[in-house]
Amino acid sequence: MTGPTPHVLFVDDEPALRAIMAERLRDRGFEVVEAESGEKALDLLEQFAFDIIITDLRMPGVDGGRVIESAVGRYPGIVAIVITGYGTIKDAVDAIKRGASDFIAKPFQFDELMHVLDKALEQRRLTSENAYLRSQLEERYQFGGILGRSRPMQDLFHLLETVARSASTILITGETGTGKEVVARAIHHNSPRRAHRFVALNCSAIPETLLEAELFGHVRGAFTGAVGTRQGRFEQAHKGTLFLDEVGTMSASLQVKLLRALQEREFERVGDNQTIKVDVRVIAATNSDLARMAAEGSFREDLYYRLNVIPIQLPPLRDRRDDIPLLVTHFLAKFAPGSQLHASQSAMRALMAFDWPGNVRQLENAMERAVALCAGRSEIDVADLPPELQHAPDASRPPYVEFPEEGLDLPRYLAVIERDLIQRALDRTRGNRNRAADLLRIKRTTLVEKLRRIGAER
Ligand SMILES: Nc1ncnc2c1ncn2[C@@H]1O[C@H](COP(=O)(O)OP(=O)(O)O)[C@@H](O)[C@H]1O
Numbered sequence: 001m002t003g004p005t006p007h008v009l010f011v012d013d014e015p016a017l018r019a020i021m022a023e024r025l026r027d028r029g030f031e032v033v034e035a036e037s038g039e040k041a042l043d044l045l046e047q048f049a050f051d052i053i054i055t056d057l058r059m060p061g062v063d064g065g066r067v068i069e070s071a072v073g074r075y076p077g078i079v080a081i082v083i084t085g086y087g088t089i090k091d092a093v094d095a096i097k098r099g100a101s102d103f104i105a106k107p108f109q110f111d112e113l114m115h116v117l118d119k120a121l122e123q124r125r126l127t128s129e130n131a132y133l134r135s136q137l138e139e140r141y142q143f144g145g146i147l148g149r150s151r152p153m154q155d156l157f158h159l160l161e162t163v164a165r166s167a168s169t170i171l172i173t174g175e176t177g178t179g180k181e182v183v184a185r186a187i188h189h190n191s192p193r194r195a196h197r198f199v200a201l202n203c204s205a206i207p208e209t210l211l212e213a214e215l216f217g218h219v220r221g222a223f224t225g226a227v228g229t230r231q232g233r234f235e236q237a238h239k240g241t242l243f244l245d246e247v248g249t250m251s252a253s254l255q256v257k258l259l260r261a262l263q264e265r266e267f268e269r270v271g272d273n274q275t276i277k278v279d280v281r282v283i284a285a286t287n288s289d290l291a292r293m294a295a296e297g298s299f300r301e302d303l304y305y306r307l308n309v310i311p312i313q314l315p316p317l318r319d320r321r322d323d324i325p326l327l328v329t330h331f332l333a334k335f336a337p338g339s340q341l342h343a344s345q346s347a348m349r350a351l352m353a354f355d356w357p358g359n360v361r362q363l364e365n366a367m368e369r370a371v372a373l374c375a376g377r378s379e380i381d382v383a384d385l386p387p388e389l390q391h392a393p394d395a396s397r398p399p400y401v402e403f404p405e406e407g408l409d410l411p412r413y414l415a416v417i418e419r420d421l422i423q424r425a426l427d428r429t430r431g432n433r434n435r436a437a438d439l440l441r442i443k444r445t446t447l448v449e450k451l452r453r454i455g456a457e458r
């Protein structure tokens with residue numbers, strides 16, 4: 001037997017049988033506690049979480065059925081086997097209904113008992129393996145801390161697995177808050193470079209004049225204030241990964257220097273002429289359209305191609321709304337650890353309907369705020385969400401409409417509203433019917449049908 005010793009509770013009012021079976025079970029490596037009655041068994045069950053219970057069915061006082069019920073109720077994972085004194089199927093079936101795994105009829109040999117027990121243990125092993133597989137499945141909704149169950153995110157996880165193994169330069173594009181930095185970190189932590197440093201530098205957060213020194217380091221006296229010699233981020237990231245965020249904001253002269261560092265894997269510290277060689281994997285990120293900037297000449301085309309060896313595009317959150325419930329659960333657990341906090345149906349509807357210009361970061365902030373506002377309640381409600389979400393359409397609360405004195409023609413009125421909303425959805429998606437249908441939560445075919453009818457009416 002492998003694993004910890006299984007603890008067996010053996011219940012039978014027949015002392016001889018009990019003693020013999022208990023002894024043989026002990027020979028097989030089980031830890032056995034004996035009980036001579038149902039009452040005693042209930043007592044023992046209260047005190048200890050047995051792995052296995054084997055009990056006679058017919059006993060004076062508390063019978064085996066009740067013992068099984070109590071054991072299974074208390075320890076759902078317990079393996080329960082009943083011994084039937086009469087061999088009647090009915091008793092056995094009854095016990096199985098109460099949660100027993102199997103039964104064995106008296107008189108029986110020890111080997112028969114072992115056979116039944118092995119089968120039940122195997123069964124339980126499979127069940128817990130299923131639970132394990134399920135948890136594995138949930139694991140697949142994330143990659144190195146990036147959560148996502150939507151198609152685009154699942155595709156991204158596959159891509160990341162592959163690119164993490166390579167040393168190629170990566171360019172991550174995506175709106176602010178889509179997770180560019182989390183993705184860069186996940187790549188590093190799943191790469192062969194994970195034992196070395198992940199060094200991040202936000203190119204837009206540092207004044208142009210200092211950025212070069214920040215990247216490549218400087219020697220003493222290289223510029224006013226350069227009191228000592230300092231390593232740059234490239235050197236710090238040696239053998240590891242350098243993450244250059246907002247790379248689109250870099251000046252033309254610095255772009256040349258970065259290009260050389262990428263091509264030759266060498267550079268000089270500011271104010272020095274000694275060449276330094278490094279082994280660094282570069283991951284760059286930008287929320288601007290670098291391809292367009294390169295075409296227009298505001299970003300070096302050669303540098304763009306150097307960076308864009310492996311392009312990764314992060315879709316905005318509004319294009320992967322399937323991820324919203326997963327992220328909401330994750331952030332609520334993050335900001336209210338250990339609580340059962342969840343979003344109400346109408347709050348979740350508002351969260352799903354919102355366009356999230358700030359993407360996941362904005363959602364994260366909204367959840368932090370909601371946790372603070374809901375003050376210990378177990379449910380986040382619409383009122384706990386930021387104001388801009390409360391104006392999002394909520395199907396359960398219709399917009400206020402003027403009801404004319406003389407009444408109105410309901411079907412025509414609704415048709416006008418419908419037409420207006422469809423038109424606005426199409427405007428928003430620049431005529432893309434798939435996305436308009438998504439925004440309206442209807443099937444594309446339904447939308448097409450409605451458009452046909454509207455056209456016919458006109
Ligand atoms: N897919 C995701 N799963 C979990 N958290 C995410 C995800 N995407 C973004 N975040 C979180 O949102 C915030 C913004 O992400 P970040 O990587 O800084 O975005 P970006 O660099 O694109 O502006 C971070 O707190 C990050 O942890």
Ligand SMILES: [Mg+2]
Pocket residue numbers: 177180181245
């Ligand atoms: Mg960022």
